[in-house]
Amino acid sequence: MQPSPIIKMEQVVKRFPGALAVDHVDFEVGRGEVHALLGENGAGKTTLMNVLYGIHRPDSGKIFVNGREVSIRSPKDAITLRIGMVHQNFRLVESHTVCENILLGLKNLPTILKLKTAEKEIEELSKQYDLPVDPRARIWQLSMGERQRVEILKILYRGADILILDEPTSVLTPLESKHLFDFLRKMAAEGKSVIFITHKLDEVMAVSDRATVLRAGRVVGKVATSTTSKPDLATLMVGRKVLFTYERRGEASASPVLEVRDLQVLNDKGLPALKGTSLTVHAHEILGIAGVAGNGQKELAESITGLRDVSSGQVIIEGNNVSGRNAKYMIEHGVAYVPEDRINVGAPQSLSIAENLVLRTYRYEPFSKGLLLEKREIGSNAEKLISEFNIVTSSRDAITRTLSGGNLQKLILARELSGRPKLIVALYPTRGVDVGATEYVRELLLKQREGGAGILLISEDLEEILSLSDRIAVLYEGQIMGVIPAESANMEELGLMMGGALKKAA
Ligand SMILES: Nc1ncnc2c1ncn2[C@@H]1O[C@H](COP(=O)(O)OP(=O)(O)O)[C@@H](O)[C@H]1O
Ligand SMILES: [Mg+2]
Numbered sequence: 001m002q003p004s005p006i007i008k009m010e011q012v013v014k015r016f017p018g019a020l021a022v023d024h025v026d027f028e029v030g031r032g033e034v035h036a037l038l039g040e041n042g043a044g045k046t047t048l049m050n051v052l053y054g055i056h057r058p059d060s061g062k063i064f065v066n067g068r069e070v071s072i073r074s075p076k077d078a079i080t081l082r083i084g085m086v087h088q089n090f091r092l093v094e095s096h097t098v099c100e101n102i103l104l105g106l107k108n109l110p111t112i113l114k115l116k117t118a119e120k121e122i123e124e125l126s127k128q129y130d131l132p133v134d135p136r137a138r139i140w141q142l143s144m145g146e147r148q149r150v151e152i153l154k155i156l157y158r159g160a161d162i163l164i165l166d167e168p169t170s171v172l173t174p175l176e177s178k179h180l181f182d183f184l185r186k187m188a189a190e191g192k193s194v195i196f197i198t199h200k201l202d203e204v205m206a207v208s209d210r211a212t213v214l215r216a217g218r219v220v221g222k223v224a225t226s227t228t229s230k231p232d233l234a235t236l237m238v239g240r241k242v243l244f245t246y247e248r249r250g251e252a253s254a255s256p257v258l259e260v261r262d263l264q265v266l267n268d269k270g271l272p273a274l275k276g277t278s279l280t281v282h283a284h285e286i287l288g289i290a291g292v293a294g295n296g297q298k299e300l301a302e303s304i305t306g307l308r309d310v311s312s313g314q315v316i317i318e319g320n321n322v323s324g325r326n327a328k329y330m331i332e333h334g335v336a337y338v339p340e341d342r343i344n345v346g347a348p349q350s351l352s353i354a355e356n357l358v359l360r361t362y363r364y365e366p367f368s369k370g371l372l373l374e375k376r377e378i379g380s381n382a383e384k385l386i387s388e389f390n391i392v393t394s395s396r397d398a399i400t401r402t403l404s405g406g407n408l409q410k411l412i413l414a415r416e417l418s419g420r421p422k423l424i425v426a427l428y429p430t431r432g433v434d435v436g437a438t439e440y441v442r443e444l445l446l447k448q449r450e451g452g453a454g455i456l457l458i459s460e461d462l463e464e465i466l467s468l469s470d471r472i473a474v475l476y477e478g479q480i481m482g483v484i485p486a487e488s489a490n491m492e493e494l495g496l497m498m499g500g501a502l503k504k505a506a
Contacts, residue, residue, distance in 0.1 A: 004066070004067045005028040005029055005030050005031075005064075006029060006030060006031045006065065006066055006162060006193050007027070007028065007029040007052065007063075007064070007065060007083075007162060007193065007195075008027075008028050008063070008064040008065075008067075009025060009026065009027040009028070009048070009051075009052065009061065009062070009063050009064075010026055010061055010062040010063070010064070011024045011025070011026060011060065011061045011062070012024070012025045012026075012027070012048065012051060012058045012060070012061030012062075012063070013025075013058060013059045013060045013061055014044075014047050014048070014051055014056055014058050014059055015059050016047075020217050021044045021047040021048075021217055022044045022047050022048050022051065022058070022217050023044070023216070023217035023218045024061070024218070025044070025048055025061075025214070025217070025218065025219050026219060027048065027212055027219070029162070029193050029195055030193065030210075031191055031193055032188050032189070032190075032191045032192070032193065033188055033193060033194070033208075033209040033210060034184050034185065034187075034188045034194040034196055034207055034208045034209050035193065035194065035195050035196065035208060035209065035210050035211070035212065036196050036197075036198060036203070036204040036207070036208035036210070036211040036212070036225070037049070037195055037196065037197045037198070037211070037212055037214065038198060038199065038201070038204050038211050038212070038213045038214070038233065038237060039199060039213060039214035039215060039237060040199055040215070040237055040238065040435055041199065041406075041432050041433075042216075042406070043199075043214040043215055043216065043217065043237075044214050044216075044217040044218075045166075045197045045199075045214055046088070046166055046197065048214070049085060049164050049166060049195065049197060051063075051072075052072065052078070052083065052085075052164065053072070053075055053078045053083060053085040053164060054072040054073055054074045054075045054076070054077050054078040055075060057073065065081045065083070065162075079155075079158050079159075079160070081162075082159055082160050082161045082162055083160060083162045083164065084154075084155025084156070084158060084160030084162070084163055084164065085155070085163075085164040085165075085166070086148065086151040086152055086155065086163070086164065086165045086166065086168060087151075087166050088166040088167045088170065090144075090147050090148065090150075090151055091151075092139045092147060092150060092151065093139065094138070094139045094140040095138060095139070095140065096138065096139060097135065097136055097137065097138055097139075098122070098133055098134065098135045098136070098137050098138075098139065098142075098150050098153075099115060099118055099119045099122055099135040099136065100115075101139060101150060101154065102118070102122055102135075102150065102153055102154045102157050103115075103118055106158075118135075119135045119136065121157070122135040122153060122157065123135055125153055125156055125157060126149070126153060129152075129153075129156065129183060129186070130179075130182075130183065130186075131149040131152060131153055131183065132149070133146050133149045133150055133153065144171035144172070144292075144294075145171065145172055145173070145176040147171075148168060148171060148172070148180075152165075152183075160192075161191070161192045161193065162192070162193045162194075162195070163184075163187060163192060163193070163194045163195070164194075164195045164197070165184075165194070165195070165196055165197065166197045167197055167198060167199070168180060168196070168197075169198070169200070169203060170460075171292070171293075172292070173292050173495055173498045173499045174462065174491060174492075174494070174495030174498065175495050175496065175498075175499055176499075177203075181203075181206055181207040184196065184207055185207065188209070196208060201230045201233050201234055201237075202230070202463070204225065204233060205225060205229075205230060205233075208225045209224070209225055210222070210223065210224050210225060211223050211225060211228070211233065213233065213236045213237055215236070215237060215238075215239060220236050220237075220239070221233075221236040223236075234435065237435065238435040253282055253283040253284045253285070253452075254282065255282060255283050255318075256280045256281065256282050256283075256316075256318075256454075257281055257282060257283050257285075257317065257318060257422055257423050257453075257454030258279075258280065258281040258304065258315070258316070258317055258423050258454055258456065259279075259280050259281075259314070259315075259316040260277060260278055260279045260280075260300075260304065260313070260314070260315055260316075261278050261313055261314040261315075261316065262276050262277070262278055262312070262313040262314070263276070263277045263278070263300075263303060263310060263312075263313035263314070263315070264276060264310070264311040264312045264313050265277075265296075265299045265300075265303045265308060265309070265310055265311055265313075266299075266309075266311060267296075267299055272478060273296045273298075273299035273478050274296045274299055274300060274303070274313075274478045274479075275296075275477070275478040275479050276313070276478075276479065277296065277300060277313075277475070277478060277479060277480055278313075278480065279456075279473055279480060279483070281423065281454040281455065281456050282454055283422075283452050283453070283454050284449055284450070284452055284453075284454070285449065285454055285455070285470045285471070286445065286446075286449050286455040286457050286468050286469045286470050287454075287455070287456055287457065287469060287470065287471050287472075287473060288457045288458075288459065288464075288465035288466075288468065288469030288471070288472040288473070288486070289456065289457065289458040289459070289465075289472075289473050289474075289475050290459070290460075290462060290465050290472055290473070290474045290475070290494055290497075290498060291460070291474055291475035291476055291498050292460065292476075292498055293428075293460050295475050295476050295477055295478065296475055296477070296478040296479075297427065297428075297458045297475060298340060298427065299478075300458070300475065301337070301339070301340075301425050301427040301456070301458055303315065304330075304335070304423075304425050304456070305327055305330050305335055305337040305425050306322075306325050306326045306327040306328075306329060306330040306335075307327050307337075309324075310323050310324060317330075317333060317334075317335065317422070317423060318422065333422075334420075334421050334422035334423060335421060335422065335423045335424075335425065336416040336417065336419065336421035336423070336424045336425070337416060337424075337425050337426075337427075338412060338413060338416050338417070338424070338425070338426040338427060338429045339412070339427055340427045340428050340431070348400065349399070349400050349401040350399060350400070350401065351399070351400055352396070352397045352398065352399060352400065353382060353386070353391070353393055353395075353396050353397070353398055353399075353400055353403070353411060354378050354379055354381070354382035354396040354397060355378070356400050356411060356415065357378075357381060357382050357385050357411065357414060357415050358378050358381060358382075358415075359415060379396060382396035383396060385411075385414040385415070385418060386414075388414070388418075389410045389411070389413065389414040389437075389440070390410065390437070390440075391403070391407050391410045391411055391414065392404070392407050393407065405432065406432070406433065406437070409432065409433055409437075410433075410437060413429065413433075413437075413441055413444070417441070417444040417445070417448060418444075420451070420453075421448070421453055422452075422453060422454065423453065423454050423455070423456070424445070424448055424453055424454075424455045424456070425455075425456045425458075426445065426455065426456065426457050426458065426459075427458045428458060428459060428460065429441050429445070429457070429459070430442070430459070430461065430464060431459075431460075442464070442467075442468060445457065445468060446468065457469060462491060462494060462495075465494075466486060466489060466491075466494075469486045470485070470486055471483055471484065471485055471486060472484050472485075472486055472489050472494065474494060474497035474498055474503075476497065476498060476499070476500045477500065481497040481498075481500070481501065481502050481503055482497055482502060482503020483503070484503065
C-alpha cells in the first residue's frame with residue numbers, strides 16, 4: 001500500500017485494573033483509506049482508539065503520525081495532529097445550538113460577530129460534505145443521525161484529516177448508514193483517512209478498504225477487504241467458524257398467544273411512547289420488531305411483561321386480558337422476558353447463581369415440594385445450565401454479583417430460554433453478547449418456537465430479524481408502520497419503514 005502510513009501504532013499496550021484491554025497491538029492506517037477496526041464487544045477497539053486520541057495514555061508502545069513519533073497526552077494534542085474522534089456516546093450540550101457546540105472548547109470564546117461568521121462557515125462545510133444540519137438548531141431538537149453529523153462537522157471544523165468513528169451506525173437507520181458510508185468514501189477520495197470501528201461484518205464489507213481484526217486485545221488479522229469474505233472475517237473475529245443460516249422448522253399456528261390492541265403507554269419522562277400499537281404473535285411463531293432503538297421498543301416489552309403501566313388498550317395472552325397485571329403474574333402465566341437492562345431488571349445481584357437460575361420456576365416441581373426447596377434439583381439444574389450456556393464462574397453457589405457482564409447475560413438467557421414459556425419477549429437478546437453465544441441464543445429461540453412458544457423478538461439487527469422471524473413488524477415513534485412476511489421482506493423496504501414510511505399497500 002502506501003509507502004509510509006499516516007498512522008502507525010507499534011506494540012501498544014493498555015492495561016486496566018483487571019483487564020489487559022490492548023495487548024501489544026500494531027496498527028497502521030494509510031492516507032486516503034477507510035480502515036475498519038473490527039472486533040467483538042470487549043475486544044479493545046475503543047480503548048485502542050482512545051489511546052490514539054489522547055484519552056488514555058498507553059502503558060507502553062509507540063505512536064507515529066506521518067512518520068514522526070509523537071506523544072499524545074490529550075485530545076487537544078490529537079486535534080493538533082489533525083486527528084478527530086466521534087465517540088459512541090455523543091458529547092454534545094443539549095441546550096446549546098449546533099454552532100455553539102462546534103465552537104465549544106476552541107481557544108477564543110466566540111463573540112456575536114464571530115458566531116455569525118462561524119454559522120456561515122459551518123453552513124458551508126455542511127453543504128460541501130452533504131451533512132445537512134441547521135447550525136442554529138438546538139441539540140435537543142435533533143435526531144440521533146443529525147447529532148452524529150454535528151459531531152462529524154465538529155471534527156472537520158477543527159481541521160481533522162484522520163477521522164475515527166466509534167460504532168457510528170448503532171444510532172442510524174439503514175438509509176442513514178448508507179449516507180454515512182457515502183460520506184466516508186468521499187472523505188477517503190479526498191485523501192483523508194477514516195478509522196471505522198464496528199463489530200458488524202457487513203459494514204466492513206460495504207465500506208472499508210482494509211480491516212484490522214482485534215480479539216481479546218490482540219491483533220488477529222489484517223486484511224484487504226477485496227480479498228476477504230464475511231465468513232473469513234467472522235472466523236478471525238470469533239476464533240472459530242460461525243454459521244450464518246438458521247433453519248426454521250414448522251409453520252406458525254393459527255392460535256394467537258399474544259394480542260396487543262391499541263396500546264397507549266408513556267415513557268419514563270411521561271411522554272407518549274406507544275401511540276396505539278397493535279400486533280399479534282401466534283404459537284410457533286417469531287414476530288420480529290424492527291426499528292431504531294428508542295421508538296417505543298422498551299415500553300412495548302415492559303408493558304407486555306407487566307413492568308410498565310398501560311394508559312389504554314389491551315394486552316391479551318391466550319385470550320385473557322392481562323393488562324394491568326404485574327410481572328409476577330406474567331411469569332406465573334408463562335411469559336418469559338429477556339430484558340435490556342440485565343443488571344437491574346434481570347437478576348438479583350445478591351442471590352447465588354443457582355438461585356437465580358430457578359428464579360422463574362422455584363415455586364414449582366421439581367424445585368419445590370410443598371414449602372421445601374429441593375436443593376439437589378436446584379443444584380443440578382444450575383450445573384446443567386452453567387455448562388450448556390458456558391457461564392464462566394467459580395461455582396454454582398457463587399454470588400451473582402461476581403459474574404462479568406457477558407456471563408450475567410448468559411445466566412439470564414439460560415433462565416428465560418430454558419423453561420417452557422408460552423410467550424417469550426426478547427428485547428435485544430444478543431446485544432453485547434459475543435458471536436458464539438449469539439449463535440446459541442438464536443438457536444434457542446428457534447427451539448422454543450419449534451416447541452410451540454410465541455416469540456416477540458425486538459432487535460435493531462436487521463439481519464437477525466430477517467433470519468429468525470416469520471413475520472416482521474416495524475416500530476417507528478410508537479406506531480407499527482406495517483407487518484411483512486419474512487419471505488417477502490427486503491432490507492430496503494424495511495429501512496424506509498424504519499425511517500417512518502408506511503408500508504406500501506400490496
Ligand atoms: N475505563 C476502563 N476501566 C476498566 N476496564 C476497562 C475500561 N475501558 C475498557 N475496559 C475493559 O477493556 C476491555 C476492552 O474494552 P473496549 O475497548 O471498550 O472494547 P470494545 O470497544 O472493543 O468493545 C474490556 O474488557 C473492558 O471491560
Ligand atoms: Mg467500544
